[in-house]
Amino acid sequence: xxxxxxxxxxxxxxxxxxxxxxxxxxxxxxxxxxxxxxxxxxxxxxxxxxxxxxxxxxxxxxxxxxxxxxxxxxxxxxxxxxxxxxxxxxxxxxxxxxxxxxxxxxxxxxxxxxxxxxxxxxxxxxxxxxxxxxxxxxxxxxxxxxxxxxxxxxxxxxxxxxxxxxxxxxxxxxxxxxxxxxxxxxxxxxxxxxxxxxxxxxxxxxxxxxxxxxxxxxxxxxxxxxxxxxxxxxxxxxxxxxxxxxxxxxxxxxxxxxxxxxxxxxxxxxxxxxxxxxxxxxxxxxxxxxxxxxxxxxxxxxxxxxxxxxxxx
Amino acid sequence: xxxxxxxxxxxxxxxxxxxxxxxxxxxxxxxxxxxxxxxxxxxxxxxxxxxxxxxxxxxxxxxxxxxxxxxxxxxxxxxxxxxxxxxxxxxxxxxxxxxxxxxxxxxxxxxxxxxxxxxxxxxxxxxxxxxxxxxxxxxxxxxxxxxxxxxxxxxxxxxxxxxxxxxxxxxxxxxxxxxxxxxxxxxxxxxxxxxxxxxxxxxxxxxxxxxxxxxxxxxxxxxxxxxxxxxxxxxxxxxxxxxxxxxxxxxxxxxxxxxxxxx
Numbered sequence: 001x002x003x004x005x006x007x008x009x010x011x012x013x014x015x016x017x018x019x020x021x022x023x024x025x026x027x028x029x030x031x032x033x034x035x036x037x038x039x040x041x042x043x044x045x046x047x048x049x050x051x052x053x054x055x056x057x058x059x060x061x062x063x064x065x066x067x068x069x070x071x072x073x074x075x076x077x078x079x080x081x082x083x084x085x086x087x088x089x090x091x092x093x094x095x096x097x098x099x100x101x102x103x104x105x106x107x108x109x110x111x112x113x114x115x116x117x118x119x120x121x122x123x124x125x126x127x128x129x130x131x132x133x134x135x136x137x138x139x140x141x142x143x144x145x146x147x148x149x150x151x152x153x154x155x156x157x158x159x160x161x162x163x164x165x166x167x168x169x170x171x172x173x174x175x176x177x178x179x180x181x182x183x184x185x186x187x188x189x190x191x192x193x194x195x196x197x198x199x200x201x202x203x204x205x206x207x208x209x210x211x212x213x214x215x216x217x218x219x220x221x222x223x224x225x226x227x228x229x230x231x232x233x234x235x236x237x238x239x240x241x242x243x244x245x246x247x248x249x250x251x252x253x254x255x256x257x258x259x260x261x262x263x264x265x266x267x268x269x270x271x272x273x274x275x276x277x278x279x280x281x282x283x284x285x286x287x288x289x290x291x292x293x294x295x296x297x298x299x300x301x302x303x304x305x306x307x308x309x310x311x312x313x
Numbered sequence: 314x315x316x317x318x319x320x321x322x323x324x325x326x327x328x329x330x331x332x333x334x335x336x337x338x339x340x341x342x343x344x345x346x347x348x349x350x351x352x353x354x355x356x357x358x359x360x361x362x363x364x365x366x367x368x369x370x371x372x373x374x375x376x377x378x379x380x381x382x383x384x385x386x387x388x389x390x391x392x393x394x395x396x397x398x399x400x401x402x403x404x405x406x407x408x409x410x411x412x413x414x415x416x417x418x419x420x421x422x423x424x425x426x427x428x429x430x431x432x433x434x435x436x437x438x439x440x441x442x443x444x445x446x447x448x449x450x451x452x453x454x455x456x457x458x459x460x461x462x463x464x465x466x467x468x469x470x471x472x473x474x475x476x477x478x479x480x481x482x483x484x485x486x487x488x489x490x491x492x493x494x495x496x497x498x499x500x501x502x503x504x505x506x507x508x509x510x511x512x513x514x515x516x517x518x519x520x521x522x523x524x525x526x527x528x529x530x531x532x533x534x535x536x537x538x539x540x541x542x543x544x545x546x547x548x549x550x551x552x553x554x555x556x557x558x559x560x561x562x563x564x565x566x567x568x569x570x571x572x573x574x575x576x
Contacts, residue, residue: 045343045348048342048343049343052342052343052344055339055342056336056339056340056560056563056564057563057564057566057567058567059403059567059568059571059574059576060399060403060568060576061332061362061365061366061369061398061399061402062366063576064339064362065359065362065363065366068339068342068355068358068359068362069359071342071343071355072342072352072355072356072359075343075348075351075352075355076352078348079348079349079352082348092348117567117576167576170575170576171576173575174574174575174576175571175574177571177574178571178574283343283344286344287343287344287345287346288346290346290422291345291346291347291423292346293481293483293484293487294346294347294350294423294477294484295346295347296480296481296483296484297476297477297480297481297483297484298347298476298480300480300481300484301475301476301477301479301480304479
C-alpha cells in the first residue's frame with residue numbers, strides 16, 4: 001500500500017504536479033521540508049538583527065526609511081514561511097522552541113557582526129544576492145505552499161539586493177573614508193557569503209534525495225559557481241575587489257575559478273562558535289520570554305471577548 | 314518675517330515629534346513580543362519617518378527661500394544652508410530640537426510603548442484635523458496624508474490599551490504602571506507653543522476631545538487616570554530630558570563622524 005502511494009507521489013513530482021498539504025507524502029519528505037522551511041523562516045527572523053542594528057544609525061532619512069521597510073519585509077518573509085511550514089503539521093510555537101533550544105538551525109551568515117554602514121550595502125548585495133540564487137529555484141519547489149511563498153519572497157529580495165548594491169555604488173563614488181569602509185565590508189562578508197550555499201556537493205548527504213523530490217533543483221556547488229560568476233563582474237562596476245587572489249576567469253570552463261573556502265570556519269559557526277551566535281539567539285530568546293505576558297494577556301482578552309459575544313447571542 | 318519664523322519653527326516641531334517617536338518605535342524592530350506586532354510597530358515607525366521627511370522638506374524649502382535675518386535656532390547657532398531634510402534632522406543639537414518630551418522617553422515595556430502611542434496619536438489626530446484648515450496648502454496636504462496613518466495608529470494602540478488593561482492581572486498592573494509613569498508628560502501636549510500661531514489651531518478644543526476619547530478607553534479597560542497632575546514640559550521650546558542627547562548621538566553619528574559625505 002505504502003509503496004503504491006509512494007509510486008503515485010513520485011510520479012506526480014516527475015510530472016511537475018505540486019504536492020499540497022493534504023496530499024499523501026512520505027514521512028521523510030514531510031520532515032525534510034519542515035526542517036528546510038523552518039530553518040529558512042528562522043533565518044529571516046534572525047536576519048532582522050544585524051540589519052535592525054543600523055536602523056537607528058542610518059545616515060539619512062531616506063536610507064532609514066528604506067532600511068526599516070527592508071527589515072520589515074524580512075519579518076514578513078518569516079511569517080509566510082512559518083505559515084507554509086505549519087501546513088505540514090508543526091506549530092509556530094514548536095518551531096520557535098526548536099530555534100531557542102538550538103535544535104533548529106538558521107543561516108550561519110547572520111552570526112557575523114554588522115560593523116559599519118557599508119555592511120548594509122554588502123548584506124543586500126552579497127547576502128541577499130546569495131539568498132536569491134538559492135531561492136529562485138525554490139519558486140518551483142514541489143511543495144505548493146513553499147513554492148508560492150517563495151515567489152513573493154523572491155520579488156522582495158530582488159529589491160533588497162538592488163538597494164544594497166546602490167548603497168555600495170554611492171559609497172564607491174564617495175570620500176576615501178567611505179570607499180575604505182565599503183571595501184572592508186566586502187572583505188569581511190565575501191567568504192561567509194560563499195558558505196551560504198552549504199557544504200561541497202560530495203559532503204552534502206541530503207542533496208540527492210532532495211533533488212529527486214524536487215525540493216532542490218541545483219546542487220550547492222552549481223549555485224555557488226553561478227554566484228561567483230555574477231559577483232566577479234558586478235564588483236568591477238563598483239571599482240572594488242573581491243578578497244580572493246585565486247579569482248580568475250577560466251576560458252575553458254566558462255566560469256571564474258576561485259580559491260579554497262575555509263570549511264573549518266563554516267563548521268565552527270554552524271556548531272555555535274561564530275562571533276555572534278550567542279548574541280543572536282539570546283536576543284530572540286529575550287524577545288520571546290519578555291513577550292510572554294503580552295501574549296498571555298492578548299489570549300485572555302480574546303477569550304473574554306469571545307465569551308461575552310456568546311453570552312450576548 | 315515673524316510669521317515665517319513661526320511657521321518654520323512649528324514645522325520643525327511637528328517634524329521632530331515624528332522623527333523622535335519614529336526612532337523610539339523603530340527600536341522594537343526585531344524584538345517585538347509577537348511577530349505580527351513586530352511588523353506593526355515597525356510599520357508605524359516607518360509612517361513616522363515618512364511624516365518627519367514631509368515636514369522637514371517643507372521646512373527646508375521655507376528656510377532656503379527666506380534665509381536672511383531668520384535665526385531659526387534657539388541657541389543662536391547658524392543653521393547649515395541650504396537646509397535639507399537631512400541637515401535639519403542630523404545637524405541640529407538637543408537645544409534646537411522641538412519635539413514633545415513624551416516622544417523621547419524610553420520605550421519601557423510593551424504597555425509603556427503602546428500607551429504612549431495611544432496618548433500621542435489621539436492628540437495628533439485632533440491636531441492634524443485642525444491643520445487641514447492651515448493657510449499653507451502644503452501643511453494642509455501633509456496633515457491630510459498623515460491623518461490616514463494616524464487613524465490606524467490610534468486604532469492599533471487603543472486595541473492594545475484595552476487588551477492589556479482588560480487582559481490578565483499582570484497586564485493590567487503593567488498598563489496602570491505605564492499610565493502612572495507617562496501621565497506627567499501628557500500635559501505638555503496641550504500647551505500651545507509660542508510659534509504655533511496659525512489661526513486654525515485651538516489647543517483647548519484639542520484637549521477637550523482628547524480627554525473624552527482617552528477617558529472612554531480607560532473606562533472600558535478598567536484603568537484609572539492618576540489624580541496627581543504635575544506636568545513635565547519644555548520639549549517644544551528645546552528643554553529636554555537627558556534621553557534626547559543619547560538618541561541624537563546615535564542617530565547623528567555617521568553625519569557627524571563623516572561630515573560632508575553623500576550616503
